[in-house]
Structure formats: C-alpha cells, structure tokens
Amino acid sequence: MNIDLKVLDPRMADQLPSYATPGSAGLDLRACIDQPLTLEPNGWRLVPTGIAIYIKDPGFAALILPRSGLGHKHGIVLGNLVGLIDSDYQGQLMVSAWNRSDVAFTLQPMERLAQLVIVPVVQATFNVVDEFPLSQRGEGGYGSTGKG
Numbered sequence: 001m002n003i004d005l006k007v008l009d010p011r012m013a014d015q016l017p018s019y020a021t022p023g024s025a026g027l028d029l030r031a032c033i034d035q036p037l038t039l040e041p042n043g044w045r046l047v048p049t050g051i052a053i054y055i056k057d058p059g060f061a062a063l064i065l066p067r068s069g070l071g072h073k074h075g076i077v078l079g080n081l082v083g084l085i086d087s088d089y090q091g092q093l094m095v096s097a098w099n100r101s102d103v104a105f106t107l108q109p110m111e112r113l114a115q116l117v118i119v120p121v122v123q124a125t126f127n128v129v130d131e132f133p134l135s136q137r138g139e140g141g142y143g144s145t146g147k148g
C-alpha cells in the first residue's frame, strides 16, 4: 500500500523509513533530535521523528512499537507502551521514549528508536442487546481455563 509521507526534517529525506528485509513488518523510526538526549533512569521524553504520514484509509492504522534490542538490552521502551496512529492523523509521528531501566541512556541524533507497523482495522458498530447467546466461555476469564 502507498501512504502519503511528509519530510518535516531535511535530515530524513535520504533515510526514509523502509523495510530492512523482504519479510520485515516494521519500519524503523529515527530520533530526529539536534543533540544527544539523555534519558535518566525512569525518565521519559517525547521524541520527534521528522516525518508525518497520512494513512487516510480508515481501514488501516499504524502502531509504534519498541525495538527489541533497545528494549531488552537498555530498557528503552515506550511511555505509552504502544503508540496508535489514527488514519486521519496528519501531525508529526512522535515517540514517547521511556527509560524503564535504572541506568541512564543517551539517545543519539538520528538513531533508530522505535518501529512503525501498518495494520488493518475494522471499525465496529454496536448492536445493543439484553442477553448474548451463550458461548462456551461465557463470562469466564482471568485464568478460568486453568494454568499451564
């Protein structure tokens, strides 16, 4: 699929998000900052990516997810856990970078910080009822099927 993209920071012009391998699901997003940014232990900052996308089709959205290396090795994840980009959002893609570790981490300008995944979306309508036809699960949850 083809998505309109605006380059908001000229440094992004020659490093637009792209799939690293033919099977990649994620497009890396870079930290479009002018100087190194130190995230103190448990610190978080909203980091610009230098680009905007307009998905337009309400049948799609984008998710911002952590990169596994940064998350696992350095504790750099997302302050909102997952970022949801609506199909009608036209502003700059922003990454809420959260250092959940107890060691400071310095983010370098243009470093790959997070990743964007385009996903299909179904917009639901609701049919208000008094009773549901009984399912096998019923109201069971929270481990109702047992452990292990």
Ligand SMILES: O=c1ccn([C@H]2C[C@H](O)[C@@H](COP(=O)(O)OP(=O)(O)OP(=O)(O)O)O2)c(=O)[nH]1
Pocket: 064, 080, 082, 083, 084, 085, 086, 087, 089, 092, 093, 094, 095, 096
């Ligand atoms: O990590 C994120 C999450 C969101 N957004 C942008 C795109 C999204 O479409 C918009 C609104 O996000 P969301 O609906 O999650 O935030 P909200 O707190 O509900 O704000 P709003 O009232 O603007 O919907 O902010 C980002 O750039 N990065």
Ligand SMILES: [Mg+2]
Pocket: none
């Ligand atoms: Mg919202």
